[in-house]
Amino acid sequence: MNGLPPLCWVETDCAALEHNAKVLIRESRRSGRTPRTCVMVKGNAYGHGRVLAARAFVRAGVDWLGVADVFEAIALREAGVEAPLYNVVLTPPEHVAAAVATDLRMVTADVASIAAAGAAARAQGRPARLHLKLETGTHRQGVGEAELLALAARCLDEEGVVLEGIASHYADIEDTTDHAFATAQRTAFDHGVAALRSLLAARDRDPSALIAHTSNSAALLLWPDHGADLVRFGIAAYGLWPSKETFLSAQQLGRRPIALRPSLCWKTRVAQVKDVPVGADVGYGRTFRTLRPTRLGVLPMGYADGYDRGLSSRGQVLVGGRRAPVVGRVAMNLTTVDLTDAGPVQRGDEVVVLGRQGEEAITAESMAAALGTIHYEVTTRIAERLPRIAVETGG
Numbered sequence: 001m002n003g004l005p006p007l008c009w010v011e012t013d014c015a016a017l018e019h020n021a022k023v024l025i026r027e028s029r030r031s032g033r034t035p036r037t038c039v040m041v042k043g044n045a046y047g048h049g050r051v052l053a054a055r056a057f058v059r060a061g062v063d064w065l066g067v068a069d070v071f072e073a074i075a076l077r078e079a080g081v082e083a084p085l086y087n088v089v090l091t092p093p094e095h096v097a098a099a100v101a102t103d104l105r106m107v108t109a110d111v112a113s114i115a116a117a118g119a120a121a122r123a124q125g126r127p128a129r130l131h132l133k134l135e136t137g138t139h140r141q142g143v144g145e146a147e148l149l150a151l152a153a154r155c156l157d158e159e160g161v162v163l164e165g166i167a168s169h170y171a172d173i174e175d176t177t178d179h180a181f182a183t184a185q186r187t188a189f190d191h192g193v194a195a196l197r198s199l200l201a202a203r204d205r206d207p208s209a210l211i212a213h214t215s216n217s218a219a220l221l222l223w224p225d226h227g228a229d230l231v232r233f234g235i236a237a238y239g240l241w242p243s244k245e246t247f248l249s250a251q252q253l254g255r256r257p258i259a260l261r262p263s264l265c266w267k268t269r270v271a272q273v274k275d276v277p278v279g280a281d282v283g284y285g286r287t288f289r290t291l292r293p294t295r296l297g298v299l300p301m302g303y304a305d306g307y308d309r310g311l312s313s314r315g316q317v318l319v320g321g322r323r324a325p326v327v328g329r330v331a332m333n334l335t336t337v338d339l340t341d342a343g344p345v346q347r348g349d350e351v352v353v354l355g356r357q358g359e360e361a362i363t364a365e366s367m368a369a370a371l372g373t374i375h376y377e378v379t380t381r382i383a384e385r386l387p388r389i390a391v392e393t394g395g
């Protein structure tokens with residue numbers, strides 16, 4: 001950023017990311033097994049900054065990094081990240097050659113992609129590593145067991161293709177304390193894995209080389225001994241529980257408490273302080289009118305930065321360790337807050353939009369509740385244009 005101080009930025013606590021990843025790796029090994037771990041850095045590492053997060057996770061000992069398309073994979077490779085990469089979203093055939101060139105592992109569920117992977121592998125003289133996606137109840141990307149076995153046979157016949165894994169994904173594990181559906185998915189997955197291992201054995205391949213994986217953060221926290229051969233976790237690595245329900249269920253199941261550390265702090269600075277009289281309209285649409293002589297603070301941040309317009313007259317920020325409410329509409333690049341009760345505040349003072357300041361905190365969960373969404377979306381939608389700064393707060 002040409003040396004100029006940013007108007008609005010994200011500080012990511014890399015020590016916290018490392019801590020979380022280590023805790024989760026330990027959790028995945030509770031049963032005495034040592035599954036591989038794949039931490040998700042898709043969505044700009046859930047808003048935390050893809051490259052610094054990737055580096056912190058690699059330092060923590062995570063084996064693979066998960067992305068959602070070939071563009072994210074290329075960005076990591078260009079930044080010098082060498083760890084194995086896995087694409088959780090089906091790669092369209094027209095991206096397959098670029099994925100092979102990036103050594104990006106792909107999940108697949110159709111013949112066209114397998115053929116494209118084989119062609120790219122042969123042309124480039126490097127393997128195309130594929131994982132087949134089994135449908136177990138999410139009805140998005142997978143195929144049923146019979147079709148999966150047919151695709152597996154196709155992979156084995158396709159020169160250059162390495163059939164590396166089998167995957168599925170839980171549909172309903174975070175939003176509930178009733179895990180009957182997730183348990184049924186797990187059973188269907190285990191069945192599919194066994195069928196695929198038999199097919200591999202029948203074709204003189206080593207069935208134990210196959211990497212089976214379906215656990216996400218919630219599954220790891222609830223069923224730590226069910227990580228199969230690889231565990232894919234995202235939200236928990238960023239220090240956030242997948243949901244209140246997962247937290248409760250883990251307690252009900254008697255899981256050891258584990259300490260996750262939130263790792264993101266979104267900041268800006270007061271751009272302007274002004275005193276206005278009673279009856280002053282604030283912002284577009286005049287949706288807020290002062291009821292008392294009011295000290296307003298103008299923040300150089302708005303929905304272009306990912307600060308949701310739904311926080312108009314609902315959100316809060318922290319200034320000088322105290323809460324200041326958003327007043328009026330959030331605009332594209334400006335947000336106004338009420339500083340009347342915030343103590344002495346000056347232009348240039350640091351503002352915490354999300355995260356901790358002194359004794360106070362604005363959590364991703366509370367912002368999500370105000371917006372009627374989930375904390376995953378809150379952090380992921382912080383605009384990519386904001387600089388991500390690595391910090392180590394320790395503790």
Ligand SMILES: *Cc1c(COP(=O)(O)O)cnc(C)c1O
Nearest residue numbers: 040088169216217232233234235
């Ligand atoms: C994002 C994602 C995960 C991680 O989910 P969390 O709830 O963040 O742990 C795991 N698997 C797949 C396929 C995903 O897309």
